[in-house]
Amino acid sequence: MLLEDHQLQSIQWTELSRGISFGVDGGCLVEAVERLGLVDIVTVSIVPGGQIVLEAPLGNAAAYWHPCFDPGDSLPADWAGRERFSAVRSAPIGVLVDANGQSSFAFSFDCLTQEGEIEFGASEEAKTFVVRLAITDGLAAARSTVRLAVVAPELAHEQAVRELSVLLHDGIAGRQASEIAREPVYSSWYAYSQQISHDVIMRNASVASGIGCKSVFLDDGWQKFGDGRWYAGCGDWVPDTAKFPDLRGTVAELNAAGLQAVMWIAPFLIGEQSAAYSGLARYATHYSEHLRTWVLDPRHREVREHLVAVCTRLMRDYALDGLKIDFLNDVMNYAGTPSTGDVPDVGDAMTLVLSEIAQALESVRPGSLIEFRQPYISPAVAPFADVIRANDCPADADQNRRSTLNLRLLAISQVVHSDPIMWDPSAPVEAVSRQLLNVFFSVPQISMPLDVLPEAHRARAAELLTQWRALRDVLLGGELSVGLPNEGYPVVSSRLGSTLVVAAYQPRLLDLDLEGVSELVILNSTASSALPYTVFGDVPPVGSALAEGETAARVVEFAERGFVEVPAWGITRITLGA
Template identity: 30%
Template sequence: MKGALHMKIGGINFVTEKEKGYTVALKKVNKEKDILEISIDITMKEKAVPKEVTVAWDLDCIDMQSIWNPLCGALRNIQPAWRPNILESRVGSGAPIHSLISASGKNRGLICVSDVKTPLTISTGVEEETSLIKCRVTFFTIPVNAIDTYSAKLRIDLRNIPFYDAIYDAEKWWSIDGGYKSAKVPECAKVPLYSTWYSYHQKFTSDELLEQFKIAKEYGMDTVIVDDGWQTGDNNRGYAFCGDWEVYAPKVPDMKKFVDETHKLDMKYIMWYSIPFVGKHSKAFEEFKDMFLDDPTKDWCCLDPRFKKVREFLKDKYVNAAKEWGLDGFKLDFIDSMRLTEYSHFNEPGMDCQSLEDGIEKLLKSIMQELKKINKDIAIEFRHKYVGPVMKKYGNMLRVYDCPNDIMKNRLGVIDLRLIAGTTAIHSDMLMWNKDDTVENAARQIINILFSVPQISVDLKKMNEDHLDMIKFYLDFWKENRDTILNGKVIPYNPEACYSKAAVVTDKCEIVCAYSSNSYKLKTNPDKLVLINATGRKEMYLDSEVSTGIHKYEILDCMGNLIRRGEIEVDVGVYKLYVPDSGMVVFSK
């Protein structure tokens, strides 16, 4: 039977829903204007796996037009309270942050929780009778270890600032107050790379791939990811043959030689593994049949990292591979598939923790620690949805979720991840397109993810010269401007419209990618300004609020061909510019 506690803090009425025998104390702990930081302290009568506790409050739905959170995807509209926007957060998925945004892109209420490990949800929805946004944070939504006390902080940011600045500040709050700082990013995670997934799936040989890698290197890619397929002769997808992680010799006769030959091309080599999956055709399936999280009768199952034996088995697989083959990194897939189900075990011999989230973190921590002993510059790629503050401690590459040929989802994922990732390298999902499409449409794939590290996954041997020239031009442009792209501040526009445009800015350079809006308001006087046109139209508008003097300019098409060169004096006003579809104009002093 749940009770309720009512109190008013900072002008907001809070209601706490809790079990009998639970004591919940809320207290304001900061003095910043328009930011309410509340300590939440929960005490239980006895030590046990905690039941759900909810902290709820209302906000007036005034000048609120959309929502944002790390997992919202394209669903950014405000939902009704009876079917609210719900964000799930735990170690293995998401992050505890949710934002309400105005039509002008201003923050109207950012909700953030300091505890980035404990399973919880944040939800918002509008109540029809009152036009109030019903806000709720519910803790312990998935079973955790037995406890008798719990503490966390709730941050409610109501400042009238750009929505992205409120998110950036929340990320700093996690990093500084919580110690969730990004792992060091190696050089091989900060260069364009070639992935075998979309171009080959599981059907390849090492000789075929080496020929592809030679072309990839020529056109600007310096790292490769060899994805699923190296460990099995089964090419029907699925994971029924995963688990033993032994090289399938007919595809790769000598893995060490394959890696060495890739290194001779001056390319780094990253290998794919599915962390949790063990297939019924593997030797490991029988050994671990009592240590699965899900239905053991399936074709493949999820290992349970709460068992120490599971963690040691997985860690040793990666350590041995790094030592024996000289790998430069690991693409560790499907961490978010580790979920408790009706088949999951509790309090079993061999478990050294009952919380799945603790088990996941123990696993990742041991993997990173041991691999760094072998190679201090080891690359570890994680994928959307497991992208929260804990993940960036143990992975130094965060990739957008699989979205083949989907420029909008890739764009959304890149920008959303840039907002919360700190200094972690953000990677696009692998890029692929139809070889018979126009070069302008193919270029849009790269432009939409330009503010991430590009991963290319087309068969370069089948691309025509225009497509290859475009890849070379844009990857060279990316490398030339890498410092700005990776270290500059990303400023996205119109989140409710899946970002109509975005800019990355430093003190000296601004690079703008226009997706649906073909105008850009210039408020500073950078040494270099680049406007890239992915709108499908052939003109862009520069709306200058400042007089910046005389600039040289070059207009280039998407293959790098020079269309026009000249000088222009920029004063306050609007300038119409001819910019080819998927091309750019570069202003310099």
């Protein structure tokens, strides 16, 4: 009901390509419309209370993709679709995807820092798809214009997202990827929650290194008062000496085992149990009920200096290789409130302090890693973290796949990590395969009590990480195709040079474009032992197939269509032309 609720019918619309139109109202004015490559750029001068509206043909729409997309609500009605964005939450970008995976409508706004909300959905009355951006006081105070980008031609939706993401990242230099950003991680979180210690970490370190991990992420629980799933003790960020009598010594032992150390911190949280609280309480006026602690307001110089000092001290005192910085989006509760600090806007303050932290860490430990997680994925903060991780989804392999692929579509220079994977240690070994194969197009993080894990599970994890590393350049750097978002990306592929990796997460038809391909790798994350396919191109190739565990290759000849034999929950390599 956007068209009715906001009197959009009275707007004077301007036509773009393919039946897409935009309109402004409430004092907003169109300053320019231009074509930049595959994108139409509309520059709009904005005022508080104004609005920018887009309307596009609904067509054969199947899903509306946005950076936090999940197929549970693929195509909402316009009275239901809402997505908030800010410097540390999502991004103002959206793509209407048809049933063939094409972008029938794709747009972005360049207002990445201040908090705002995109309203969107299918109009019952007009049978169109409508998007609305309301111009808030904060947005209008921070800038005088907004640039709207609309993809001009119809493209594969992955390409449309990429075009818009490149535009949004334009002029934003990414953080140099750390040495370990592209290496598998051992995380303590799901394995032990807050019940970690020197002994627990070191019991798992040699096993983690043995299966292929190159770093250990010491998660929540290392710090004083780090027990109980609440955060009233946060703020001092010193070790719990009962758990870690010599934290620097723990890090040194990890390094000796060939593992780098990254530490979790939630620097904006300040609890009443901490010694730091009395000096910072006046800068923390928001109480988070779900975290049971106070949240620091970065609009104050004193807060920013404290945060930089804390992060720098941790890196220096414990010789860390990086920080996993958490709970950034809770700071946006200050959005729209009067500032008593030296920076008026929360989004501006967040980009400022995160920039200062990143610079400080680089000066103390050059080449260090910084991890953010969903939803802190805006291009506005991309320069301050070389790693972005999927949001928490314990044991949900499908959600982990969807989240990492969504991040892959949006990210430009950042390295995408999976949420730490976990599984039931009493489950069949196929559970290990399913969890890992679902995150193959990202950097896997693993979080299990490895020291007591069944040997078959450890061996399978090691096998798959070896395969992942051998394919890493293609998986992380190839041309990515993800299939239909509303179906949860059931078939995914990536091609780099003459190598094509295709992953089946449901026993769906594999569309194989084998033109110029010399190596085809099929990841079968299903219980099926044969997968249907069609081949594009001229003469169907003959190949030599070798699956995991097999010692002798077998001949494979592709017809125009058919079934290819592949072991369930396994990987098959096919050398074409052999």
